[in-house]
Structure formats: C-alpha cells, structure tokens
Amino acid sequence: MSPQPQAAVGAPLSRVDGRLKVTGQAHYAADHAPEGVVHAVIVDSGVGRGRITGIDTRAALAQPGVLTVISHLNAPKLPYLDNPGGYFNPQGQKLRAFQDDQVHFRGQPVAVVVATTLEVAQHAANLVKVDYDTQQGSTDMTDAPSFELMNYARGDAEAALSSAPVHSDRSYTAARTHHNAMELHAAVAQWNGNQLTIWDKTQWVLGAVAELATVFGITPESVRVLSPFVGGAFGNSLRVWPHTVIAALAAKMTNRPVKLVLTRKQLYTNVGYRPRYEHRVRLGSDRRGRLTAMAHELKAETSRYETYAEAILDLGQMLYATPNVSQSYQSVALDVNTPTPMRGPGYSSAAYAVESALDELAHELGIDPIELRLRNEPQEDPAHNLPFSTRRLRDALRTGAREFGWHRRNPKPRSTRDGDWLIGTGMAVGCYPTHRQPAQARVRLDADGTALVQSATSDMGPGTYTSMTQVAADALGLTMRQVTFQLGDSAMPPAPPQGGSITMASVGSAVQAGCDTLRQQAIKLAVDDERSPLYGADPDKVVVRAGRLSVQGDPGRGETYRRLLTRNKRTNLEVLGGWSPPSGADRFSMYAYSAIFAEVAVDARLGLVRVRRMLGVYDTGRIISPKLADSQALGGMVGGIGMALLEHGEFDNRDGRLVNANLADYLVPVNADIPEIRAIYIDGEDREADPLGVKGLGEVVLVGVAPAIANAVFHATGRRVRDLPITAEALL
Template sequence: MTAHFIGKPQTRVDGPRKVTGDARYAADFNQAGQAYAVIVSATVGLGRVTGIDSAPVERMPGVTAVITHRNAERLPYLPHKAGIDPAVGERLHVLQDDNVRFYGQPVALVIADTLDNAERAAAALHVSYEARQPLVDPTVAQSIVPDGAMVDRSRGDADEAMARASVVIDETYNIARENHNPMEPHATIASWSGDRLTLWSKSQYLVNERAEIAAIFGLPVENVEVICPFIGGGFGTSLRTWPHVTLAALAARHIRRPVKLVLTRRQMFFTTGHRPRTFQRVKLGATPEGRLVGVAHEGTGETSRYEQFTEALTTVTDYLYSCPNVRTQYRLAQLDTSTPNHMRGPGEASGIFALESAMDELSYKLGIDPIELRRRNEPQIDEAENKPFSSRSLMQCYELGAERFGWARRTPEPGSMRDGRLFIGMGAATATYPAFHAPASARVRLLADGMVEVEAAASDMGPGTYTSMTQVAAEFLGLPLEQVRFRLGRSDYPQTPSHGGSWTMASVGSAIRAACLEAQAQAARHAVQDAGSPLSGARMDDLEWSEGRLRRRGDASAGLSYQDIVSRTRVPIEAAGSAQRDPKVAERYSMHSFGAVFAEIAIDPDIGTITVRRIVGAYGIGRVVNPLLARSQCTGGMIGGMGMALMERTVLDPRDGRSVNAHMADYLMPVNLDIPELEAHFVDEVDPHVNPLGVKGLGEIALVGTAPAIANAVFHATGKRMRTLPITIEDILTV
C-alpha cells in the first residue's frame, strides 16, 4: 500500500449533493399518504394537566386525531441506557401521565392531513392545569452530590498549601445556559409495517435511537430501522433520543399511517437539551516565581429533577498543570426544567473558562507573561493518574500559535494597546479534550466493476465524515477516491458509536482500516486459490498490495487488481472489520488533545461594543487526515466559542421556567458580519498509542479554549476582569 490520501486537503465528496439540493435530510423523506403531527407544549412550569377539551379540535378541518395522556397507548418503556444517557434517573415517559415536570413538556399531539391544519388545531386545543411554582434558578437551589459518580478528587492537601502560598487567586465564574440551535430542526417521519417501524429521523446516534425506540415500544431491536444520511448541524442536540421521536412513532401507529413531526425553533428550546448553566470557584496558590503549589476547583451545574445530567466540569484541572496539591469538587442543582445535554465541548468548555481565567489572573498578579506561567507549570506526566501522556504538544502549540498570532507585539500592561480611540486586547488560553475511542465496526464490499462500497452506521452532521472515511478507505485499499463509495446513516449498517465526543475518526476510521485490510486478505486468498490466476499457489507472505494491485514481492508485472480478482470469483468479496482500544494501552497512558488559542479584540469605550478581530489556534491532535476539513472544524469551533463568550444565553422566566428568548431574534449567536479572521494550525504530532490511525479528536477542542482567550483579551484591553459569560455591552459600560 502506498499512501496518497491521508493528510491531503480533499474537498468534500458529498459537496455536489448538498449544493444541488440532492442531499436528503430527515424531513425530506416524505411518505405516501403521510399525516402531520404538531406537539402541544405545557404552558406551566410544574403541576399537572386537569383537563383537555379535544372534542372541538377533533371536528376541525383535516384533523385525524388528538392524542393525550388519556387516550395514548400505554408504552412499556423498558429499561435502556446508552453511554449518552444520564446514568441516574429515568427519561421522560411522554403522554403517559398527567404530570407536568417543566415548561414546554409535550402534553398533547394533534395529527392532521396537512401541516397548516395540524398547526391551527394545535393552537386551538385548550388545556387546563393545576400549576405549582417551579424552581428554575440554580443560585437558590440546594446542590446535591451526583449519585454513582467520582465527582470529588484530590491529591496532597490543596487547602493547606494555599493557606501558606505567597500569592493566591480565589474567584467565582458563571456561565449562562446555552441552546444548540443547529440550522436543521429536529424532525422524524415514522412509518409502521405490521410490527416493524422505520424512522427517518435526525440523529447523531442511530444505533442508540434504534435501541431506545425498541425499548420504549417493547420491540425487538431488529424491528426498528433508523435512517439519517445527512444532518444539518447537531453540536450534541441529536445525541439523545428525545420525546418527539417517540411521539412520531406513537402517532403513526395510532392512525395507521406514516406521520411527519418537525419541531419548531421554540420547541427546540424545551425538550432537546441545552448546555447547563454552571457556577464555579477556582482558587490558585503559587510561589513568587509562578509555580503552582495548590489548586481548588469547585463547580455546580444544573440538571432536571427526573435525571442527573453530569459532565466533565472539573476534570481538566486534575491533569492540565503540574501541582502537588489539587482538589476538585462537582455538584448538581436540581431544577424543574428539562434535562441538559452534551453541547460541543461538554464540561471541558465550561470548566476551562474558569481555570484559564484564573491562570490569566494569576499571571497578571505575578507579573509573568501568561504563556510563560503555563510553561513553568507544564507537567511531565498526568499527575492525577500518575502515568505518562501518550503525547502532549501543549508547549509546541503555544510556540506555533504565538508566532502566527504575533504575541511578541503585545504590550503586557492592561489598557496599553490602542487603535485610534479603540482599546485593543490580546488574550491566550489552553484548550484540551480527551482522545476518546469506542468500539466500532465497518463493512467493505469489493465489486466486479472495480468499485468499492464501505458501510458503517455513523452520522455526518457537517465535519466531513463522508469525505474523511472515503480517504481512509482509499488509502488502505490503494484506490482512487472515485472508486470508493462510503455509506452511512442507517442503523442496520455495522454498529458504530455516537457521532459526538470527537471520536468518530478514531473509532470508525480505525474500523474501516481493519475492514479494508481484511478485504485485501480475502481477495489475496481468492487469488492464490484460483487455479487460473497468475498468482495461483503463491504463499501469502510472498505477496503484497501496491496501488490497488496484488503482486509477488519484487515483481514489476501489473499483478491483479481487485476487479480482476472479483470478476473471477463472480460474486462480490465482502469483509467486516472492527476496532477498539487495547485496554492495556488505555491503562498505561493518559490520552488527550491539546491546543493554544489566541484572540485579539477591540472595544469601543463609548458604547461598550466588543469586536473580535482575530483568533489563532494551534492544536496537537495526532495525525490529521484532511487538513482542509480539520481547519473547517476549528473555525466552526472558534465561532461557537465566540458565541459562548459574547452572545449566547438562554433566559428563563422565574415564574414558570419559560425561555423568554426561545427564538432567533433574541437568542444571539455569531453571524457572518461577526466572524473575524480565523486561523487554525497543527503541530506535527505522532501518537502511536491512541488508535491504529494515530488520530485524536478535533471537533470539541476547537471550541474549548476560545471563550477564555476572548475573556482574557477583554481584561488586557480594559483592566476589567469579566467572570460571567456571556460578556455584554452592559458589562463593559457598568463595571
């Protein structure tokens, strides 16, 4: 095999389908005779439904049915939890009782022959409630220790060390709730054929959606099929199987017709997860020379009352810097809201804002350059786990990023840099994210026409999965990209983990590599066993694949192509492959991606506006399969980090828990005019331990360090420390 494609900036193989409109998303798979369902959402934040006047609505034009807890099928809701689901608690049993647990919970479903008729009928349905006051403010909620989780960790005695420290930073940091808001809304089309169910559904985890719906309806898993070839943005919101999927299937069985259900933008704020609001305290103790002697990091995140959502809020602090005395603590505030969910960089993005803001504060208090402070506290090993990193290029990232950003031009004093009347600030922060890996499988099929089909039950929400997996298969088979067709988006393909957590390439890519190698082995066996083959009787050890052709080692002849071999077998050659991390390797090494993010901002002192001028990121992510796609991932993450730092905030009405800005007019996020010059660079990093491809995840880490870099730049510009996100005009003008 000769490498040709891994490491090359290949454009998207699915690009033409997307720009021509040929790519079909969940809501595009319209079925003959389908009806339309619209959810009626609770208008109280806590209580129970006391009455639903459905008779007038059922007589409205085109209405097929109104489903409520009174006439809904009783579903078994068999136990089922995937790794993406909260380990403690039970998912919402939709339309199974009269309880209202949060504002926006589905309390009825209206089905009609057209979407217009369904929407009019849903708006006309009168629901009465016995309402109680919900608790939706985590600042007044009593915090609890999450069940069954190792949430408190320590080494040494952090409190004693900081009591004796020469310099101490002790501050609190708050981050607002965020909603994912991808371009494509959640959508499901459900169709039954007897006791078999097909779902065309937006999902980042098809295998789990299949298993979850099978458990809810008490079906064999093989009786459910989930199809999702394209996703119009996810960011984690489609990792879990939310109630609307169950409702679509329930409605289709109720009326015995296919049913299409698409959430409105407002409904997506209620029932499809969110980044939890968090409160953190970070205390750092250091010597005058800038060596950390003690670190304490305490964090609290919100969750619902019926499930305990946890994320890695404080785990980064355990390993990021060298310190003999570290204490971390994580708590939950239970609220009368829907359950939060993983959102790009879950936990790490929030936790590192607090830690990296505190490190920046320490650098100014000590009079040490922020990068130099981090260099002085660079660990040699993961001190929390007492084992080496499989690779760690953080300082190389800082060196590369500082050079490309022009950090040397920064003057250290806050408020010292100007551009006319504008205040200029430059900030830096560390990014990191675990190099996850999960068991995955793939299938390769060699066809007689020379084409190769590759299948895996993965998803593609935009990072370029179709393209990068095609590159991996073409690389290991030694074929042109045009001869490889990669297929994903079906739950009956070989099983893969969720399309989230930055492990798709590591997991699925490694499985595809294994399947390709097995396909080559099978093809070679056919060639040597075929009496009419020029390689008949050859020893397998004497053969080699090169440029997609099988020949004897050292033989300059053309050899046999895959097409030659399959044409003689007269049936396609099919091979399966799987990959999982060796547990012994996982026990031996600490595996993470690292990066350094630099931001330059400008502040108008008269009106308080903050403009991000530049962001430069440098990352150590092992082998880069496609630099073009990787840079696109990074710039997308940076934009998400801008939103976290300066714009995104979901505001709840304390009276009922309603999201008062559940629409795109008041839920602010970066748009084209906000996007500055963005650069992403990659250090050369070889990591033979993480997986057979040597790749680390990228999607999450690109967001993780951006918000603290911007916040640190705001302090450099103004001398005013912002410890609450998002940073607003009012913050600049009133502090």
C-alpha cells in the same frame, strides 16, 4: 509487508457528499415522506410546573383533516424503563410522553395533533385548550438548593492554599447555551405490523434503536432507524427525545406514517442544552508561578426529573502539574428540561473558569501567560499517574506565540489603542480526551473494481462520508471515486455514537482493518492463481494502486482487481472488519490539546467587543483530511465567539418561560462577527491511541476559545468580566 501508498489520506479533498448538499439532493430526516404520510404538531405546556386538570380537544377535532389529538387521556401505557445512568441517559426517570398528568417544565409536550396536512395540524394545535393546577416552579439557580454529585481530591488543597505565597479566589459564571443547528429536529415514523421504521435526526442510530425498543416493549430487531444526513447537532441528538417517541406513538395509533418536525422555538425546550455553570476557583502558587494548589467548586443546573452531569472536573485534574487539588460538583435541580452534551462538553466549561483564573494569576505575578503555563507543564498525567501517549502542548504554545506575533504584545492592560478602540490579546489552552470504542465496518469489493463500505455511524457535519472514504481508498488501493461509504442505518454493522471525537479513531480504525483484510484476501487470490502475473509472488511485497495489484519495485508485474475477480468468476469479495481498543488497565493518558490566541478590540465609549483575529494551534495526532480539519477548527472558534460574547438563554423566573427562544433574540455569531481565523496542526500521530494515529479533533477545537477571548478583553480594557457572555453593559 510493503506499506500501502497514501494518496487520499492527508490530502485536502472536498466533501464527497458536498454536491448532494448544495443541490438539495441530500435527504434529511424531515425530507422523507412515505406514501400516505400525515403530520403531527406538538402542543406545549403553558406553565412551568403543575398538573394537567383538563384538555379540551373539541375545536381541534372539528377541523377537516384532523385525525386525532393524543394526550395522557387517551395514549396507551408504554413499558418505559428507568434510565440505567450514563452520559446519554442521565440517572432518573426520563420524560415519558403522555403517560401522566404531570408538568415538569414550561414547553413540555402535553398533547399532539395529527392531521392530513401540516397547516391543518398547526391550526388545530392552537385550538387545543389545556387547564392546569399550577404550582410555583423554580428556574433560578440562586434560589434553589443544591446537592453534591461528585468530588475529587489529591493532597491537601486547603492547607496548601493557606500557606501559598500567592493565592487568588475568583468566581465565574457561564450562561446556559443552546445548540441551534440549522436542521430542526424531526422524526418520520412508520409501522408495518410490529416493525417500526423511523427516520430520525440522530447521532447514534443504534442508541435510538435500543431506546425505542425499550419504550414500546419490542425487540431491537423490530426497530430500524435511518439517519443518512444530519444538518448539525453538536451533541443534542445523542439521545432519543420525547418528540421521536411521540412520532412513533402517533404512527401506531393512527396506523399511518407520521412526520413530526419541531419548531425553532421548541428546540429550546424539547431537546437539551449546555447547562449554566457557576464556578469558584482558588489558586495557590509560589512567586515564580509554580502552582501548589487549586480548589474548584462549581454548580450546574439540571432538571428535577433527571440528574445530568458531565466530565467537567477532569481538565483541572490533569492539565497542570498541581500537587494539591480539591474539586466539588454541586447539582441544582430546577423545573427545566434536561441538559445534554454540547460541543466540548465539560471541558469547554471547565477551561473557561480554570484558564481565566490562571490568566488572573499571571497578571498578579507579572508573568507572561504563556510562560506561566509552560512552568506548570506536567511530565505525566498527575490525576492517574500515567504517561501521556503524546502531549505536544509546549510545541502548540510556542508555535502559536510565533505565528500570532505574541512577542509584540505590551503586557500592560489598556496600553494599546486604535482610535476609539482598545486593543487586547489573550490566550488559553484546552484539552479533550481521546475516546475510543469498538466498531465494525462491512467492506465489499465488486468485480467492476469498485468498493462499498458500510458502518452504522453518523455524519453530523465533520465529514464522515469523506474521511472514511479516504481511509478506505488508501487501504484498498483505489481512487476516491471507486469507493462508496454508507452510514446512518441501524441495519449496518455497529458503531458508537458520533460524539466525544470518537468516530475517526473507532470507526476509522474498523474501516482500515476491514479494507486491509480484504486487500490481503485479493492479494492471496492473485499469488495463488497460476493464471495471474502475480502467481508465486511474495504477498508481503504486493501493493495496490488505483485498483491495480503489483509487486513493489516491479510495477510492470501485476493486474487489476477487475481482471482478477472476473477471471476467478467472483462477483465480489466481502469481509466484516472490526476494531476495539485494547482491554485491560490503561497504559497511557490520551488527550488532544488546543492553544488558542485571540485579539479583540473594545470600543472605549460604548463597550462593544469585536474579535479581530484568532489562531488555534492543535495537537490532535494525525490529520486525515486537512480541509475537513479546518472546517472543524474554524467552526469551533466561531462557536467559542458565540459562547464568549453572545449566547445565553434568558428565563422569566416568574413563570419558567425562556424569553429568547428564537434566533432573533438568542444571538449566535454570523459572518459579520467573524474575523480572520486560522488553524495550525502540530505534526505527529498517536499510534498508542489507535491504528490511524488520530486523537480526535471535533470537540477540542471549542475548548479554550471563550477564555482566550475573555482574557483578551481584560488585556484591552483592564477590566475583568467574569460572567459569560461578555456584554457591552458589563464593560461600561
């Protein structure tokens, strides 16, 4: 079969939805306003743990325009079910909106005011008085008991550590961090009899359908979730949070469409976050730097009512050829809300500890940090004894060293100055698994020569609208302007959540499969049609360019889609395409890889840290859209700067209050913090992973950034800070 020309895939194209976004025409969840919509404002708990003993709503209900105040005192009992377990619904009992008088954390929704205007609802919410029987809560990991959640072992790590010629024992901490996307979480709910329609900020419309159907005891067919645009999420829109249920409950009780938008402060307690981690990493090696053992013990916070855990152990099991590995994951249950995935979940947290420890080992041995990693490159995945589908980490390291100018580096810490600034360089590597799940896409080619492609996926920022349009355009032989891709509607063909770098491999493969099938149907229609110039041609030699079918090598023999369908009195051709990863046992270990390089300057007197330049080199398979890839990679490095130097949630452990729940006190990187940053992608594709040859990009770009910066700070100052974020006071 003649290959289709590739005109769109691989081209640095601008986002197809870019104009809508910059002109304000893209409608996000809170932008939807059904006729008669009213507004809901949540009343948050003022204590960290306890029981509600009374709620005084008289002053609130007396305000003109207030329709109702809902709490556990008047809300109907809903048929919640316990979580089945899994990444997006941790084991335990989810927070059940207004179903009892228990307070699990400060900021928990305890009531909601519904009013005709937002301003009235906000004022009335401040008038609701809640009394509590307060208990002493715990938000401090150092004072709370822990329990082992999971572990891993191969070989005998303790024996290998005790006999290793060189060994290290270090502890690291990483603060809780919050997603802080630009778009506030919001839901607009409307009932029509037993049918619920809800506009929600979600990365998984079908997951929201399943959850809402379970909560309200209705069939999934009775729920429609729409989320055409998401203004950033980074993982905290992967599950249904209580505010979405509250919006639907308020709409049902008032028989009016209800809009509920969380405040910026409420984002710190009403949705999830990356949990705080405490690590202990012990490494053993010979004097040439060959690792013989690693022991990694860690603790992570979770809520008391759900046990959240992420795949934080996996990186240490497979990144290096370490024969003896021991790992232990301890969970600490606190009076806080439940954590959730945040960009590079698990792997970015693990990389900080492992890559920092490896840098310390390199310094102790006097071996270049890149060389130490190259000496410990595995031939196959040591955790699963599987060959890597592709692993070009060596190429990434060598390319990064050349492009960054690593050879100019003086290995001695605190040896390079620029006036009052101490200059240092550091590097780290990372990885993230290539996740894939079944997906479907509906493809329709209309008689006017345009195509419509639909799938119930999401676009939280990576450019799904654009990348899917690129794949579809090439597979159909159309221009980008002739293809429209639609997403974010649970009525569309099913797709997995947008998280874990899963979308391009899964949905993209379904889009390509559907478009290939439709193109082949059109070719068959042409070669079987006696009136067609292509009649009798070998269908395997027919290609399509810009909507015109022609014989490969004989471009003059052909016709357009439009002419073909019109002549055959067809208003359209339509197929349902789908793709699933191969079933059965895994044949390969599939990961994307990153090699991160950073240069920092540290003020010798004040301890201020400034990142001067960064380079990320990525082995992520085929790049569908270089411009979108840069958006992801550069954004990941920006996020890593925040993780390394700025971001942390700070509790007042006396009352469970998160004291910096705002963008004035919770610091995130801004333009002034961002230096020269650059991304390079190693050529290659992974056809074992999926038909497109992609490996996933959105998660791995954050993995390794924080330790690269931390290692650069050590090189600049000679002082090892093992707690994130690295603050000026830690360097004084």
